[in-house]
Amino acid sequence: MPMARSTTVTWSLSALAAGALLVGCSASASVGGSESKLSKDKLSATVAKKLAETTGQPEPDVTCPEDLAGKVGTETRCTLTAGDGSTLGVTATVTSVDGDQINFDIEADDKASPAAN
Known part of the structure; x- marks a missing residue:
């Protein structure tokens, strides 16, 4: 029943997106040190944790490709990847x-992309 699993995963990603959009997910993180940027690893972990808290689901696999500079309006695109390889874009x-605290909004796309074949 591979189709059922795929449907369930897609539904889960869609539910995650809807939950994040409806609740208006925000987060903050302390950057420490003298640089005003949040490392891509800490950003990925913070986004995953906040999405899990917002939707009541387990922490998803989130990867952010770059650090987030501590300047109002700066944004970066992260990717949430499901177990079947489908993905959902997330913007921080x-x-x-x-000071050393960067506050940011998290918005998940409203549609998941299927896994590449």
Whole structure:
């Protein structure tokens, strides 16, 4: 029943996207040090944790390709990958910076991309 699993995974990603959009997901992280940027690894972990909290689902696999600069309006695109390889885009946008604390909004795309064959 591979089709059923694929449908379930797609539904889960769609539910995650809808949950993140409906709740208005925001997060913040301390960057530490003298540079005002959040490392891509810490950003990935923070986005995954916040999406899990918002949707009530387990932490998804999130990968962010670059650090997030601590400047209001800066954004980066991350990718949430499901077990079947389907993906969902997630945007992190800096809303404010308070010392070494970067506050940002998280918005998931409303549609998942199927796994590449």
